[in-house]
Amino acid sequence: MRTPHLLASACAASSPADRYHHAELAVWEELTQSVAEHPRLWASPEEGAMVLAEEIDELWDEIRGNRVGLARSEAVQVGAMALRFIADLYEPAHGQDRYRAAAAxxxxxxxAVGPRGRSVASSHEAFGFLKLEFDALWSAIRFDEPARPVAARVAAMAVRFIAETASAPARLEAVAR
Known part of the structure; x- marks a missing residue:
């Protein structure tokens, strides 16, 4: 994890909008560093989904060990890999534009993800919603359905995990821009 300062900002931010903004910045920073290190990652949606599954497994390991700070770091990586999944496999734009489109x-x-109108209750609940979105992504790939919007939901749930775990309850409407 290369963005601890952004995660610390996300934890310390008092407003929900700031926590979400810092979470998105942490995912973006991880994404740009990943792109710099590995310009092209995947040859197929199946390969991309399995890399994403590995990151989700690492997140679960941290949650089971009750290491919420490390779990949030893993969620940053999940979010970044979900954005890479979109950009590398489904985005026709070139250069940074395809990553910006994925982030948008x-x-x-x-x-649209997670519990409606409330923050997640725990890292376990947040993981459950994230896993649900990943399972929908795998199903879309398996049955040759559109996977791009589902990958965006995986990334979005990773952002909610980062912004909402280990922070005070907040109403989701406050962060919808």
Whole structure:
């Protein structure tokens, strides 16, 4: 995890909008560093989904160990890989534009994932919603359905995980922009 300062900001931010903004910035920073290190990652949606599954498994390991700070770091990686999934496999734009388009799709999906109108109750609940979105992504790939919007939902739930775990309850409407 290369963005601890952004995660600390997300935890310390008093307003829900700031927590979400810092969470999105942490995912973006992880994404841009990943792109710099590995310009092209995947050859197929199946390969991308399995890389994403590995990140989700690492997140679950941290949650089971009750290491919420490390779990939030893993959620940043999940979010970044979900954005790469969109950009590398489904986005026709070139350069940074395809990553910006993926990030915009993630931002638009935040209010559509997780529990409606309330923050997640725990890292376990947040993981359950994230896993639900990943399972929908795998199903879309398996049955040759559109996977791009579902990957945006995975990234969005990762942002909610980062912004809402280990922070005070907040109403979701406050962060919808």
């Amino acid at each position: 799709a993630q931002h638009d999906a935040v209010s």
